[in-house]
Amino acid sequence: MTMKSSEGAKPSPWDVVVIGAGPAGLLAAGRAAMLGARVLLLEKMEKPARKLRITGKGRANITNMKPLEEHLKEIHPEPRFLRQAFQAFFNHDLVALLLEHGVETKTERGERVFPASDRAWDVAEALVAWAKAQGVTITRHAKVESVMIEEGAFAGLLVTRMPSGLSEKIEARCAIVATGGKSYPATGSTGDGFHFAETTGHRIAALRPSLVSIETRPVYESTTGLNLKNVQLTLWIDGKKHSSEFGEADFTAKGLGGPIVLRLSRKIVHALAAGQKVEVTLDLKPALDLPKLDARLLRDTESSNTCGQVLRALLPSQLVEVFSRTLGLTHAAPTALLKAPMRKQLLTLLKELRFEVTGHGSWEEAIVTAGGVSLKDIDPRTMGSKKIENLYFAGEVMDLDANTGGYNLQIAFSTGWLAGEAAAKKALGASFRQL
Ligand SMILES: Cc1cc2nc3c(=O)[nH]c(=O)nc-3n(C[C@H](O)[C@H](O)[C@H](O)COP(=O)(O)OP(=O)(O)OC[C@H]3O[C@@H](n4cnc5c(N)ncnc54)[C@H](O)[C@@H]3O)c2cc1C
Structure with missing residues (x-):
């Protein structure tokens, strides 16, 4: 491995460098560039936004049209943290931005929004095109290895270029960590950002798979693959009724999955981790008392x-x-x-x-990561770190997760937008004000 030295080099051409070209990184980079910043977006995979391309079973449930207060109810652990981000960029803004870039949307049951084409791919391509049109430089096959800090402020990134394996230091005034969570690692979301945050002095709330299927006892072999509609699942923790969900469930080879199981899974995973006794009961005839x-x-x-x-x-x-x-x-x-x-x-x-819950699905199959960079260490007005100057966070890397329904992507889009805006303002200083 060789390493270019930055000594004696020209001043960095970048105002803002964004790590990770998922939905959060694309919005962060695009917004910063829109405000006049020179932006470099680094993505370690071959294609940007690989996870976005498979969301919603390939259809991308990109947001939800429920009003803000309803939206917040679906988010954990601290929905209020997102007020400013949602004020800066919310569901209507996303729909408008996509429409401007050729992607019409449609709203389905439960106010869930999808591209009219039913193709997540179209959303990803439109956002990449939008970011480029704002002037963002996207570099693929660029894996950020570490974040450098000098005197309490962001000082640069150490990046490995693939396939050459060459290392280089990239400098910029500000950096935005938008590396996603740990779930579906094949898409590139391997949890690197948690490491960057931890090694630069940020607290990390315990990481757990969420929106995930569950393993149960008993498992009925004959039922594998059976899908049930209009059933009600109730969660019991240490013998006490916790909550219920009504809708669709699937019998799997190891237990239960499907929308209502996913919605209860956050609580189930936490309860199992705390060593509590977890059971679920399925009401097959909820319409009849x-x-x-x-x-x-x-x-x-x-x-x-x-x-x-x-x-x-x-x-x-x-x-x-x-x-x-x-x-x-x-x-x-x-x-x-x-x-x-x-x-x-x-x-x-x-x-x-009745089923005893004995476990849950792995990182490979979880839809999101619960836990992440502690919100205590992030300023909700800017997504800026409270520990390191000129360092920002956006998207799933933060300790925020939500139910199914388009909320997770909206978190990524909104926090990305706000982080990009704040980083651009910080990097450009007085010249930003002239924009
Ligand atoms: C199967 C599946 C279906 C889903 N469906 C929906 C849905 O319909 N609606 C919804 O709201 N949510 C859905 N989600 C959740 C949603 O996809 C995520 O919450 C969202 O993608 C998070 O966006 P992000 O930008 O924060 O992170 P990510 O999308 O994970 O993007 C992070 C990017 O950073 C890159 N990266 C990571 N580390 C580095 C590094 N060291 N250097 C350079 N680049 C790096 C990764 O390669 C990746 O491209 C789904 C998730 C899955 C797995």
């Missing part, structure tokens, strides 16, 4: 000949097996067996199918 469901069972029992017929009228075939086994009934058993005690057992299974 116990008396109504009992009345329906009675009717079904009277109008059918066998237990198999009753169960098939209530359940998908994969669950009929599970229920028959649990109740010790054969399909051909006469409905006379479904008398009061057995019917009560069946009702409990239908309303409270």
